[in-house]
Amino acid sequence: MAHETTIPLLPCRSLDDVAPFYQALGFRVGHRQARPNPYLALHREDLHLHFFGMPKFDPATSYGSCLVLVDDLVAIHRDFAAGMRAAYGKVLVSGLPRMTRPRARKNQDGLSGFSIVDPGGNWIRFVARTAPPADDGPTGRLARTLENAVVQADSRGDHRQAARILDAALSRPDTADDPLVHVEALVYRAELALVLDEPAAARELLERAGAVPLSEDGRERLAATLRHAADLAATSG
Structure with a gap:
């Protein structure tokens, strides 16, 4: 057929x-x-x-x-x-x-x-439909935790579990080793806070993300994430 x-x-x-x-x-x-x-x-x-x-x-x-x-x-x-x-x-x-x-x-x-x-x-x-070309993206502990959080929340709908594992990762002293992943993780955690009806937490996380030092190249690479952060800020009030 x-x-x-x-x-x-x-x-x-x-x-x-x-x-x-x-x-x-x-x-x-x-x-x-x-x-x-x-x-x-x-x-x-x-x-x-x-x-x-x-x-x-x-x-x-x-x-x-x-x-x-x-x-x-x-x-x-x-x-x-x-x-x-x-x-x-x-x-x-x-x-x-x-x-x-x-x-x-x-x-x-x-x-x-x-x-x-x-x-x-x-x-x-x-x-x-197809995967993008493979690249040498971040592979550190925070990057792996962020991947796991995305599976928990975006695929399984378990936003609270995703928030818990990200909070544990963001509390470690090596979090700032990769500023790009640090910003990605903070912005995603802010998104989770809004889904969990925690706007004050979302605002605090977005402030932390905005305080991470980024080079001009880093800002270009995170352009979509930074636009998303602005959308989250508008929602969080």
């Missing part, structure tokens, strides 16, 4: 929650009905997502998830971020809905990915 098409069918409490969120990300409504069963069909180019309404559904307990393989992970994340800024005034990084930023996942053979957690609590996991 050939030319099969698989479309995820995901739960939500209300179509009125889901539709505006995805429309802000550039999706269009292909079909919507209220009776006999609430149903919503959305599409963005070749990406199709369908939803069914369950009035008593609790998004916090959702196990809904799907993988989306894409050729240009950075471009689609950039488009989603722009849509969020236009609709909500900021990139949503905590609560429901929210979006993570692209990061390499060691539990996905190094492929980079990011996730959208939508108003129904569904994890839409975007993954690069």
Whole structure:
């Protein structure tokens, strides 16, 4: 057989929650009905997502998830971020809905990915179709701990465990040995603080990240991370 098409069918409490969120990300409504069963069909180019309404559904307990393989992970994340800024005034990084930023996942053979957690609590996991060329990136203890934290939080959804292992690593005296990884770890820990509803902790972590001395080359290499830090600062108040 050939030319099969698989479309995820995901739960939500209300179509009125889901539709505006995805429309802000550039999706269009292909079909919507209220009776006999609430149903919503959305599409963005070749990406199709369908939803069914369950009035008593609790998004916090959702196990809904799907993988989306894409050729240009950075471009689609950039488009989603722009849509969020236009609709909500900021990139949503905590609560429901929210979006993570692209990061390499060691539990996905190094492929980079990011996730959208939508108003129904569904994890839409975007993954690069191919891995970037191998490089000689950081391999120290803090870098390895950061990789583990990303797996715990971005893949498994265990933000508190990710925070614990990062806190232990950031408390060690050798943390500042690699300033680039130090900033990455602090900014990611601030993101976790916001997801855990700890805005004061997030602000303190972002201040620590901003105080790490960086060369001009280091700032260029961390440009995406520093932009993300600015988004986090706007969210933390």
